[in-house]
Amino acid sequence: MTRDEEFSARWESEKLIYKRWGGHICRHILATLSSTFTPAYVNELLKVRVEPRLKDTRKLIEKAFYRRKAYADPYGEITDKVGIRFVVLLGRNIRHIATAIEETEGWTWSKDRDYEEEQKENPVTFDYAAVHYVVRPRNDLEVNGFRIPAGTPCEVQIKTLLQHAYSELTHDTIYKPQMQATPAMQRNAAKSMALLEATNDYFEKVFDQVREATKAVRVITAALSMIYTREIGLDPHPSVLEGLLLEAYEGLAEEDYESDIATMLREKTYLVDNIRDRVARQNPLFAQPSILLAYLDVEKRGRAALNRWPLTEAEMEPLLNDFGESVH
Amino acid sequence: MPLENLKIRRICLHEVYKRTDDRQIAAPTYSSGLLELPQKARDAFASRVHSAFRNDAKCMAMSIKRFEPNDIAARGAAIILTEDADFVQQSHAFAYKLAEAQTSRKYPGGLVVIFDGTVGRDPLPFYGVMKAELHEGFVKQNDLQATFVETLFLTPKTKLYKIGLFIATKYSDQVLPDDWTATVYDNQLTSSDRDGSAIYFYGAYLGLEIPSNSARQVKSFFDASKEFIRSASVSQEKKVDLYNGLYAYLKVDQAGTIQVGEFAERFMPPELQENYRNHMRRERVPATVISKDLTECGASLRIRKLRFANRITLSGPPEAISDFVDVRQVEGEGGETWTQITIKSPLEGQE
Numbered sequence: 001m002t003r004d005e006e007f008s009a010r011w012e013s014e015k016l017i018y019k020r021w022g023g024h025i026c027r028h029i030l031a032t033l034s035s036t037f038t039p040a041y042v043n044e045l046l047k048v049r050v051e052p053r054l055k056d057t058r059k060l061i062e063k064a065f066y067r068r069k070a071y072a073d074p075y076g077e078i079t080d081k082v083g084i085r086f087v088v089l090l091g092r093n094i095r096h097i098a099t100a101i102e103e104t105e106g107w108t109w110s111k112d113r114d115y116e117e118e119q120k121e122n123p124v125t126f127d128y129a130a131v132h133y134v135v136r137p138r139n140d141l142e143v144n145g146f147r148i149p150a151g152t153p154c155e156v157q158i159k160t161l162l163q164h165a166y167s168e169l170t171h172d173t174i175y176k177p178q179m180q181a182t183p184a185m186q187r188n189a190a191k192s193m194a195l196l197e198a199t200n201d202y203f204e205k206v207f208d209q210v211r212e213a214t215k216a217v218r219v220i221t222a223a224l225s226m227i228y229t230r231e232i233g234l235d236p237h238p239s240v241l242e243g244l245l246l247e248a249y250e251g252l253a254e255e256d257y258e259s260d261i262a263t264m265l266r267e268k269t270y271l272v273d274n275i276r277d278r279v280a281r282q283n284p285l286f287a288q289p290s291i292l293l294a295y296l297d298v299e300k301r302g303r304a305a306l307n308r309w310p311l312t313e314a315e316m317e318p319l320l321n322d323f324g325e326s327v328h
Numbered sequence: 329m330p331l332e333n334l335k336i337r338r339i340c341l342h343e344v345y346k347r348t349d350d351r352q353i354a355a356p357t358y359s360s361g362l363l364e365l366p367q368k369a370r371d372a373f374a375s376r377v378h379s380a381f382r383n384d385a386k387c388m389a390m391s392i393k394r395f396e397p398n399d400i401a402a403r404g405a406a407i408i409l410t411e412d413a414d415f416v417q418q419s420h421a422f423a424y425k426l427a428e429a430q431t432s433r434k435y436p437g438g439l440v441v442i443f444d445g446t447v448g449r450d451p452l453p454f455y456g457v458m459k460a461e462l463h464e465g466f467v468k469q470n471d472l473q474a475t476f477v478e479t480l481f482l483t484p485k486t487k488l489y490k491i492g493l494f495i496a497t498k499y500s501d502q503v504l505p506d507d508w509t510a511t512v513y514d515n516q517l518t519s520s521d522r523d524g525s526a527i528y529f530y531g532a533y534l535g536l537e538i539p540s541n542s543a544r545q546v547k548s549f550f551d552a553s554k555e556f557i558r559s560a561s562v563s564q565e566k567k568v569d570l571y572n573g574l575y576a577y578l579k580v581d582q583a584g585t586i587q588v589g590e591f592a593e594r595f596m597p598p599e600l601q602e603n604y605r606n607h608m609r610r611e612r613v614p615a616t617v618i619s620k621d622l623t624e625c626g627a628s629l630r631i632r633k634l635r636f637a638n639r640i641t642l643s644g645p646p647e648a649i650s651d652f653v654d655v656r657q658v659e660g661e662g663g664e665t666w667t668q669i670t671i672k673s674p675l676e677g678q679e
Binding site: 303 | 485
């Protein structure tokens with residue numbers, strides 16, 4: 001067997017182990033994030049599907065022997081045979097995942113790239129900025145009945161969508177050069193990186209401003225969600241409809257609205273049954289926390305409540321019918 | 329009379345026809361089973377019933393006049409206790425009785441819908457008897473062609489249906505007529521020709537009559553409305569308009585019925601309507617349609633009076649005050665409030 005064939009045979013026989021190790025890391029990080037935050041938040045946080053990716057055999061051999069890397073032990077020294085990407089929107093979200101990695105018992109990790117460190121060293125250079133970890137099990141590990149040997153490496157990249165775009169652009173040219181990048185290419189890459197860094201700063205500012213502007217309604221949604229869960233016995237599923245409803249009903253959420261809603265639902269228990277029925281029939285409107293404010297408005301004002309309702313009359317008919325009213 | 333927590337249990341449909349040319353009954357077509365509808369259609373049916381009895385709808389509380397075993401009131405009280413198969417069977421009689429009650433060819437055919445269920449925060453049994461007339465319309469097809477049909481019914485805007493709704497006042501062992509209330513929805517109830525187009529349904533067919541307390545209810549409507557206008561926080565000029573409206577609504581208007589919501593919408597600015605409805609509710613004036621029986625307020629409707637300081641009174645027939653007198657509030661000497669009255673007539677005499 002040639003050197004390349006030997007390398008390839010070993011990889012083929014071991015790559016399932018790497019895949020399982022990568023899969024284990026994915027599941028563990030997602031579970032840690034979900035318990036630290038909420039599953040819904042994690043869903044929002046990660047912009048690209050998280051899954052372990054094995055390196056293509058041909059590319060692996062290229063990297064081991066043909067790129068002037070001078071490895072003493074190419075198989076052992078190449079640490080990205082399996083890799084995982086966590087892609088987030090904002091630079092500040094990167095630390096959520098980094099923390100989850102660093103605090104996991106039974107793993108060892110090293111930082112392969114740390115853009116904050118790199119930027120401290122070269123403050124005037126604009127280069128690819130992401131956090132890369134190499135994560136290994138400290139001891140032999142059993143995953144779903146399969147053994148992962150201690151020290152099996154997996155590369156975990158954590159980056160923003162902007163950085164992800166940049167790395168897609170420069171993937172095969174600058175970092176894995178089969179050809180020399182020209183100064184002009186490098187200059188343009190550095191310019192776009194600088195622009196991305198500035199864009200991230202603006203993104204974070206906009207994000208904060210939006211958060212500040214929607215603070216009041218978020219507080220209302222949170223309060224209504226608590227009542228909804230307690231009185232209806234289901235978890236609400238606020239969607240874009242929640243924003244639409246709250247835009248109309250925000251003004252009603254003052255003083256005693258929480259106890260008014262609770263009183264209404266306890267006096268008219270059939271409302272609870274009807275809301276549950278409609279959620280079971282997949283009507284998303286009735287899974288919005290602020291639907292309770294709409295009910296309160298109809299209870300107080302009957303048909304006159306139509307003038308505040310932000311959706312169609314037909315969509316209000318079920319709420320009106322619950323009180324014996326009708327748009328017709 | 330909004331139907332809170334309405335749960336419709338069973339629905340059965342039959343068809344009746346207008347009388348034959350020699351004024352004989354054309355035999356109804358009877359359905360052999362309950363009407364099975366998907367949830368969305370059931371919701372739409374319930375929505376039609378709600379729209380008939382919601383606040384301000386053209387529905388009227390009635391007295392149950394006939395309740396012998398063959399009358400609707402007794403048949404209805406019995407049908408709610410039946411199993412499904414018997415429900416269908418017994419509902420045939422409801423259709424035949426409508427065909428009987430439609431004594432003339434001027435009454436169109438239509439569908440008779442018998443339905444039952446429960447209603448109310450503490451649910452009580454009810455049954456409903458609906459006559460839904462068929463009407464014309466177009467049905468869109470997928471290729472953007474259209475089919476013309478003459479068998480539509482219960483489309484929301486047409487209101488081509490009448491309903492008699494009987495609700496028990498206790499859960500079981502009801503005795504007729506005291507343990508039942510009856511309410512009729514019929515768009516034609518309020519027309520001046522009410523007796524022609526509505527009475528065959530609520531009277532001859534359902535065995536109901538206009539409640540004997542209508543005169544008292546009209547009087548309390550009149551008194552409570554006057555009280556509301558007197559204490560409303562609007563200008564005196566506006567009050568003149570409101571009083572004029574009230575007298576016109578009761579006296580001049582040709583309709584056979586009155587209703588709180590209708591008066592509010594026709595004569596009041598939007599900002600007063602809600603307060604007015606609440607005031608009338610507190611004064612126990614029903615929000616349903618009231619038959620316009622003026623016998624108890626006759627005298628006070630005849631003359632309208634405007635009173636000023638020093639025993640000065642302007643009085644006259646309400647129509648004349650409304651048409652020929654213009655009242656305006658003006659600022660007099662020393663900032664006092666004066667009233668400027670314009671009477672569109674020469675002074676014809678004085679003593």
